[in-house]
Amino acid sequence: MSQPVPIPHGLPMQRDVTPFDPPREITELRGARPVSPMLFPDGHEGWLVTGYDAVRRLLADTRFSSRQDLGILHMPYETPGMPAPTEPSPQIPGMFVAMDPPDHGRLRKKLTGAFTVKRMKTLEEHIVEIVEQQLEKLANMAPPVDLVKEFALPVPSLVICELLGVPYADRENFQVNSAKFLVRDQSLEEKMGAYIALNTYLTELVTGKRAEPGDDLLSDLARDDDVTIEELTGVAFLLLFAGHETTANVLALGTFALLENPGQLAELRADADLMPGAVEELMRYLSIADIFFRYATEDIELCGEKIPEGSTVVISLLAANHDPERFDDPDTLDIHRTARGHLSFGHGIHQCLGQQLARIEMRAGLGGLLRRFPDLALAVPAGEVRLKSDMNIYGVHELPVTWTETAK
Numbered sequence: 001m002s003q004p005v006p007i008p009h010g011l012p013m014q015r016d017v018t019p020f021d022p023p024r025e026i027t028e029l030r031g032a033r034p035v036s037p038m039l040f041p042d043g044h045e046g047w048l049v050t051g052y053d054a055v056r057r058l059l060a061d062t063r064f065s066s067r068q069d070l071g072i073l074h075m076p077y078e079t080p081g082m083p084a085p086t087e088p089s090p091q092i093p094g095m096f097v098a099m100d101p102p103d104h105g106r107l108r109k110k111l112t113g114a115f116t117v118k119r120m121k122t123l124e125e126h127i128v129e130i131v132e133q134q135l136e137k138l139a140n141m142a143p144p145v146d147l148v149k150e151f152a153l154p155v156p157s158l159v160i161c162e163l164l165g166v167p168y169a170d171r172e173n174f175q176v177n178s179a180k181f182l183v184r185d186q187s188l189e190e191k192m193g194a195y196i197a198l199n200t201y202l203t204e205l206v207t208g209k210r211a212e213p214g215d216d217l218l219s220d221l222a223r224d225d226d227v228t229i230e231e232l233t234g235v236a237f238l239l240l241f242a243g244h245e246t247t248a249n250v251l252a253l254g255t256f257a258l259l260e261n262p263g264q265l266a267e268l269r270a271d272a273d274l275m276p277g278a279v280e281e282l283m284r285y286l287s288i289a290d291i292f293f294r295y296a297t298e299d300i301e302l303c304g305e306k307i308p309e310g311s312t313v314v315i316s317l318l319a320a321n322h323d324p325e326r327f328d329d330p331d332t333l334d335i336h337r338t339a340r341g342h343l344s345f346g347h348g349i350h351q352c353l354g355q356q357l358a359r360i361e362m363r364a365g366l367g368g369l370l371r372r373f374p375d376l377a378l379a380v381p382a383g384e385v386r387l388k389s390d391m392n393i394y395g396v397h398e399l400p401v402t403w404t405e406t407a408k
């Protein structure tokens with residue numbers, strides 16, 4: 001298959017239709033050639049995968065290596081002049097999201113017990129308590145307030161800190177530094193600086209836990225002599241990073257999306273049982289973690305296209321989740337649809353380890369917010385909400401909201 005469709009130069013990332021839908025160019029490309037060659041800014045050729053079926057197959061196929069260029073530290077398309085990759089990048093100890101079998105499984109297995117549905121259920125009550133405390137603080141503030149700063153970021157940060165045994169008082173360090181990785185055109189020096197700062201902080205923290213373990217997830221891992229301090233640090237880094245930035249963005253952008261869809265919002269307020277389905281649909285619709293990379297370890301055929309060994313393959317989860325071949329009327333937020341099968345938590349061996357935790361946080365967070373603030377509204381025109389178009393995880397920088405009444 002090779003239709004005469006334009007090959008994108010660089011990655012079209014701007015959501016230029018609405019704040020929520022995929023970029024126009026991505027939608028057109030998916031319709032014409034869901035597995036398409038693309039050119040990186042330095043001129044070397046890679047592949048861009050946008051169709052639901054192709055993305056799902058790719059994520060399930062470990063011949064597509066996750067050892068992409070230093071993982072979250074810098075992404076290939078952002079590094080003009082980078083040589084065409086010819087081999088997988090070196091591994092960072094502990095950072096198992098960017099590892100392949102068997103290294104990946106060795107570390108992931110040590111954590112799965114801590115993230116089972118059952119373990120998460122037992123945490124649920126406590127998460128609801130954390131949400132309620134934050135809502136109480138919010139209700140005592142004089143609107144307008146920034147919902148990101150006062151609610152969407154603190155809730156998942158508090159939860160992950162407690163789970164891992166990271167002092168919440170140190171949040172400046174990890175919130176500021178992890179945000180720096182996500183700025184798309186950040187220089188490599190800046191990213192390295194943030195990485196070193198966070199790494200130094202976490203090395204000290206996990207070294208302390210190894211010497212004197214406490215009652216938290218990192219201490220449990222620190223008791224395992226098979227795990228080195230470097231690996232412990234990498235795991236801590238990954239969990240802390242993945243555990244707060246992602247959920248915070250869904251909470252804030254999800255609130256924005258609901259406020260922009262008042263009919264859906266009213267239905268959700270009227271029937272709390274709709275919340276689990278609404279969270280799933282928001283995950284699909286918003287696809288805040290959009291772009292991921294893989295590396296072809298051999299020549300691989302994917303949906304009729306031949307991807308040569310050594311290619312960098314870019315995946316758009318946003319495009320896949322809005323594929324009309326899989327979801328009817330995909331650019332419409334519909335809390336009644338069955339969004340199950342969306343790829344927002346990935347698929348295959350790297351499928352999100354924290355997905356149950358994230359779901360619980362989102363149900364409790366959004367549910368609590370809607371109950372407590374029955375007339376929550378944007379405090380600025382929707383067009384003035386600052387979108388994270390400059391970041392690798394999508395969301396809003398701030399969400400100014402207001403209300404006239406609160407409920408218990």
Ligand code: HEM
Pocket residue numbers: 066096097098108238239242243244246247250288289292343344345346347349350351352353354355357358
């Ligand atoms: C992996 C999304 C919340 C921890 C992933 C992947 C995605 C994702 C797409 C797959 C990456 C890949 O295939 O390369 C999200 C979204 C979240 C969320 C959208 C929130 C709404 C969390 C939370 C944690 C977490 C709360 C908490 C601890 C992880 C870890 C991995 C991962 C450790 C790597 C798994 C592996 O490589 O085996 N996440 N995530 N995530 N996520 Fe999440």
